[in-house]
Amino acid sequence: MKVYAIGNLKGGVGKTTTTVNLAYSFARLGKKVLVIDLDPQKNCTPFFTKASEYDHTVRDVLDEPDSICDAIYETRYLLIDIIKGSAKSMKEEATDRLKIALDIIKEDYDICLIDTRPVFDSLTKNALYAADVLLTPVKFDNFCRDNLSMVEDAYHEIMDENIKLEWKVFANMTANAKAQRVSSMDLLAKHDYPFMDSCISRTAVVDNALSLYKPVAKHRSGSMVAEDFIDLAKELLEG
């Protein structure tokens, strides 16, 4: 099982959108996927299943890693399971809890995607400690250079504990995907941030799909942005 933590210290850059649409794309490519909603906002969970107050959640997994199987639910999509989010995920805790839990079920899935919140706290550290890859969506604007430099610092801090962690960055919300990416890359030219070739177009299809709690490919199967997410998934599978 390859574990991706979808993370950025900036809010609203598309972490949840990426988690949802990559999960759906990997499943379309025949991969068995586990989604973990580690953000106390729980934005990811309703895209996949209903939640009730009696559910086991990621909070239970962090409290008792051995109980992870009780917290895994099937979703409305074939090949995708979920560990639901919890608003109670706020306390300080050891950073190795999620890793201990995921080691128990690592043979059961091809891919695990963890949606995180834009704070470098013990919750996010649990995701980064368990992950093989920190996958960072970035929205190109005047602030993105400072934003990426903060993520880079966090990445290096966690590398002290998780030496195998790779960092991959991709551009989200690009107008005319490839063209803008080239011009935006000039902005970052002096840095060697690990940008992927794939990028995700900005389009109202994403917001429309979000308002229906659907992956974009479910909402508009032939749309360019649905293809963008498939391309991103394929590039990740290539390594």
Ligand SMILES: Nc1ncnc2c1ncn2[C@@H]1O[C@H](COP(=O)(O)OP(=O)(O)OP(=O)(O)O)[C@@H](O)[C@H]1O
């Ligand atoms: N490629 C895109 N095109 C258009 N809108 C997008 C795109 N990606 C994300 N958005 C919109 O940006 C908003 C924020 O997206 P999302 O919730 O995924 O961000 P986030 O990083 O998870 O935010 P938070 O930090 O609050 O968890 C949403 O309204 C979403 O529809």
Ligand SMILES: [Mg+2]
């Ligand atoms: Mg989010």
